[in-house]
Amino acid sequence: MPYLTSAVLVAALMCFAFLGLRARRVDGPLDDYVTARNSQNASTLGLSFLASGMGAWILFAPPEIGAFVGPLALAGYAIGSALPFIVLGLYGPKIRRHLPQGRSIGEFAEACYGAGVRRWVSLVSVLYMACFLAAELTAIGAITALLSDVPPALVVIGVALTTLLYTALGGLRASLATDRWQAWLLIALLALVGGVAWLRLPEMPVDAVMPAIPVAGALSVALTLVIAVTAANLFHQGYWQRVWAARDDRALGQGAWLGGGITVIVVMVVGGLGMLAAMSGVALGEPPIPFFALLSQAPAWLALPALVLAVTLVASSVDTLQNGIASLVVADSGKRGLSIGAARLVTVALMVPVVIVALQGLSVLRLFLIADLLCAAIVVPVLLGLWQRMSAFSAVAGGVAGMLGAVLPGWVTQGSLIEGILAASFPHSIPTLAPFLGALVASTLISLLLAWLMPRKQ
Structure with missing residues (x-):
């Protein structure tokens, strides 16, 4: 079984690499490498927003919130996850008009306030994205250990190297191309894994009650999540890249609403599975992991598509983060003429400490x-x-x-x-x-x- 699992994971990662490398422009300019300026339609942007925002975190946080806090807080989490896309969809056209040749949130800050604020904003953005990267790679290591006998370190390194391969060579176009396929794949796999797990749930007790805490507490958690997730993701350079990648203002707005709408549905569905697990009396584990507790009641074969789902989720967010960090560094070095080759080296160099942290298995x-x-x-x-x-x-x-x-x-x-x-x-x-x-x-x-x-x- 470990050999079959390894073969399937390698095949999935190689498919992502093929799709990303096929989309790259061999002789494209640096600007195209980091922005793919004015080239993407609404559907591509919508699927990219979805895939970029979805990570392994959706298999942990929404089910736990659903199981222990209830639907009100879960709705706050879902809205907070989608709101950054909506904000950029509504605010993005003004940003594009104000800074038509822009490439990053740092350049936007400099255009408004000067170089000092730009450095401050860029530092916060890189810090946040590095945390996100470490969290995603740590999560895939934990999920691998939970669902298979494959050494977690191999999967962590495999995901990091594969995504680095096509993002370093292909830039933003490679990330956008893989996002489109990864979005459809994660929806299909989530439907399969969630559907089978739901069908194999124990019979619901007669006295089953939907998880919930007092309304005041639930509202507090919901508002906390809306503020925290929205504010942080507005410093996600990967999302800002898509503001300038959009073909026009209309494509940006439609893509943002499409990505945001599907994100709300996905988070609510996955969180709903956590609520069902709690209501059915399934042992949620210690620490509690409701989504994976559901899999313990499902057929053993479901572990493989669940692991492929996790790898897809992680790869779709990691490639965006890698490209986002590189583009922020490139944009901040634009006046010094940083080359594409140097941008690729920066992408690789920044991943080294992130992978080292992820291999420790620490909580971030x-x-x-x-x-x-x-x-x-x-x-x-x-x-x-x-x-x-x-x-x-x-x-x-x-x-x-x-x-x-x-x-x-x-x-x-x-x-x-x-x-x-x-x-x-x-x-x-x-x-x-x-x-x-x-x-x-x-x-x-x-x-x-x-x-x-x-x-x-x-």
Whole structure:
């Protein structure tokens, strides 16, 4: 069985590599390598948004939220997962008009506020995407150990090397081409795995109750997830690349709504499976992993398509993240004339520490939450950049206020600045609303107030 599993996984990865390499432009310019400017239609963008946003996290987080917190918080997670696409779909046309030759969120920040803010924004973006990469590769290692006898390290390295092969050589076009096929494949595999697991569930007890916590608590979790996921993903350079890759404003808007709509459905369906697992009385495991607990009730053969599903999910997000980090570095080095060859070397070099972290099998949830909070503290000042009254001072002050706002709730309740900082670092790796809400409200209020009192000089 390990040989069959290995052969199937190798075949899947080789198919992705073939599709990506076939789409590359051998002699294309650097700009095409990182933006595929004005070339993609709505359906391609929609499927790309879906595949890029879906990762192995959907097999862990939504089912757990569904099983323990209930449908209200799950809806918040689904909306938060889709909202970044919608925001870029609505805001993207203005960004394209303001910066028609743009390539990154860093360039957008510089066009609005100057080079200093650009470096700050680029650093946050790279930090967030590196956390995302480490989390995805760590997850595929854990899933491999759970579902097969294949050494997890081989799959982690295999996914990293395969995606590096076609993203380093093919750039954004390679990622977009594989996204289209990976989106359809993950939908089909999810339907197969989820459908069979659902059919093999034990008979539902007569007194089964849908998982739920008090409405106030569920709303708090839902709002936390909406803020955290939306703010963080708006610093995902892979999504910003697609703003300029769109054929036109109409294609961008339609693609964003398509990708966002399907994302909501996928997250709700996978989370719903977690609720069904909890309601049926299936042992959810320790730590709880409701989706994989369902597989314990299903036929043994289902483990193989489930593992292929996980590899597809990880590859579809990892290739976007790899290309996004490389394009951000290229865009930030554009004035120094970084070549395509150097961009490829940067892509490979950045993956080395990420793979090393992933091979440790560590939990990156706490680091993820800290990165999310940092994004939440500065997302509003960055997006306000197209407002004529906003200045670099207002943006930076708003970002600093956002970070102080994140610490303030814990400071007030615990009576200590150190305790406030500790609370904002999520010591128990549990997302809580107060730091995120404090960061968002403080950054917004200070940015708007200073922009009104001290407008940008024309």
